[in-house]
Amino acid sequence: MRTAGSTPVPKQDRSRATRRRLLEAAVACLAERGWAGSTVGVVAERAGVSRGAAQHHFPTREDLFTAAVEYVAEERSAALRTLLSPARMIVGPARTYAVLDALVGLFTGPLFRAALQLWVAAAYEEPLRERVVALEARVGRDVHRMAVELLGADEARPGVRETVQGFLDMARGLGLANLLTDDGARRSRVVGQWTALVDDALRPAPYEH
Template identity: 65%
Template sequence: MESLAERGWHATTMLEVAERAGVSRGAAQHHFPTRESLVVAAVEQLGEEQITELRLRADELPPGRARTPAVAEMLLDLYTGVKFRAALNLWVAASHDAGLREVLVPLQARVGREAHRVAVELLGADESRPGVREAVQATLDLARGLGLANLLTDDAPRRAQVVRQWAHMLDAAL
C-alpha cells in the first residue's frame, strides 16, 4: 500500500514490495503468485482495518445532537491518507488494465457496501425514511471527492469548513 501510494502501480513490482517487507522475492511470490493476488489481499486487509478503526472510534462519539457532526468529520476524513492514495492508484491503473479491473470491481463493491453499512450504524440513520440512504451515500461520495482534493496539496483547512456545513445538511436530511 505504501509503495502504491508513493510510487504508483507501475513501480509497485513484486521485487519492490518484497524489499519493503524485508522478505525475499521468492518468499513473497510463494504467498502471492501475482501482483493482482497481492493487491486483492492488501485491499481486503485495508478495508477491514478501516472498518475496525471506525468501530473503535465509534465508542468515543458523543451522544445526541453532537453525534452527527462528529460522525461527519470521521467519515469525511476517511479518504485523506495513504490508504486512499493507494486505492486511487489502483483504480486509475485498473481503468487501463482489464485484468486488474476484473479483480478490483467486485472487491471495491464489497468494501463500499461495508463502509456504507458502518456509516449508517455510526450515524444511527433510519434507511427506511425517504432520502436517508442516498444522503449516507452522498456522504461517502463526498468523502472520496475530498480525498481527491487532498491529493496534491493539504486541503485540511478548507475541508474543515465543508465538513461543518455538510454536518448541518446531513443532520437535517436524517
C-alpha cells in the same frame, strides 16, 4: 536464529506476520510509487522478505495489491468502529461531526491514494479490472453500512439513504482534492456544513414522533 532460552515463534504466526508486512508494504508502495513503480520485488524488499516468500503468499502481482487494499480498508473500518463505544459516543451534532470527520479520513490518507492507483491501473490492465471492480463494490457497501450504523440512521425514512450516500460520494471528492494540496481547513468547513444537512435528514419530522 533462535538464542538460548528464547521461545520459538510458531510457523503459523511467522507466516501471518510475513503476510501482514507484505500487505502493509504494498499499500505504502502503491501510495508512494504508483502502479508502475510497485513491483512484487519492490514490495518484498520494503517488507524485508525474499521475493520467493512474497510469491508464496501472493502468486501474482494482482493478488498482492488487491489483497493489500482490502486488508487496510478492513483495518481502518475496525478502528473507526471504536466510535460505537457508548463510553466514547457523544450525542447530537457533535456526534454527527465526529462520525463524518472520521469517515472523511478514510478518503484522505495512504489507503485512498493506494486504492486510486489501483483504479487507474485497472482502467488499462484487463486482468486487474475485474478484481478491482469487485473489491470497490464490496468496500463501498461496507463503508456505507458502517456509516449508517455509526450515525444511527434509519434508511427506511425517505431521503436518508441518499443523504448518507451523497456524503460518502462527497468524501471521495475531498480525498481527490487532497491528493495535490493539504485541504484540511476547507475540508473541516465542508464537514461542518454536511453535519447540519445530515442531522436534518436524520431528525424525524414532528408527525413521526
